[in-house]
Amino acid sequence: MIPNFKSHPWHGIAVGPDAPNVVTVFVEIVPSDTIKYEVDKETGFLKVDRPQKFSNIIPAVYGFVPRTYCDEEVKKLAIERGSTDVTEGDHDPLDILVLSSHNIHSGGLLMDAIPIGGFKMIDKGEADDKIISVLVDDQVYGHIRDISELPKAEVSRLQHYFLTYKNLPFEPANCRIDEIYGADHAKEVIVASQKDYAKNYGG
Template identity: 80%
Template sequence: MIPNFKAHPWHGVSAGEDAPNVVNVFVEIVPSDTIKYEVDKETGFLKVDRPQKFSNIIPALYGFVPRTYCDTAVMNLAIERGATDVSMGDHDPLDICVLSSHNIHAGGLLMEAIPIGGFKMIDGGEADDKIVAVMIGDHAFGHFRDISELPEAEVKRLMHYFLTYKNLPDEPAKCRIQEVYGAEHAKKVIQASQEDYQNNYGG
């Protein structure tokens, strides 16, 4: 008899056979969510992180790349690209948002996506990169291969979310975006996060 078993979405799933060109993504949040969910690192179950306090709703599917971790190698990439206010990675799996025209109703699922760029975000001195990707086969976004090909309004919409989702209206900004980068550097960030994962968790 085969025992019931569910792989841990962070540790028990690969980043993808063709990573960093095509990566597996574990989706935690979808655009219709008014609560921020995240994977519980110990159990692998989705848990409630916090209700969204304001109207800034995630404009894309959002989750992480399995078997990645943001530590020294990711931090060093930020320093190499000119960040002077970063002292560590954020000690979480690598964040990724996936553009798709399809209405996916809930997170807790895996999909394949093609990285096309990202935002080098610095959050309280921590390197907290946000990879931007497109869902394979999506009829509206699936053909893009670099963030430079996206409409400017789409890039700004994503940037605005990440720059404001943690802030109360009367608070100073808690994070900033060092740069918007294309597919080539996004792949370097993914590889650096895989290196950090191996150095911290092995395998």
């Protein structure tokens, strides 16, 4: 009998045959979570990163794109777009947020998403892009193809979360968003992160 091993969610799952137009997403956190989970890079299991100490609630499903990595190519893109103080990528898989009208109850699952834009986030000198996407075939969001089609209030809500989710009272913020970009640049970031992955891990 052949053993049935579970694939590592970062290294063992394909980004998808139509990437970067449609990408596989491994979900780590959902809006009902009061604890921030992330994949343990060594084992592939979800682990507790930290309890959410304050009122920051993730506004949509959040995870990463498998077989991506944010290093020199992602840093280069940030610098080309004007973020001259960037020193490196954040050395993690590429973060992605998925908009959906459905109540997804837990992480640890896969879904297909269409990138529509993103935030050029700089965190302590690291390029830490946040890709914004929509769930394939979602009844409310599934037709959207660019972040410009979202209501401005929705974009502001997402932006506010990423600017505040690491904040501590009475301490200055260490991150900023230099640019809100559309679908075309989001796909460039995905491709850059795939190149960074290939350089560091092969493939």
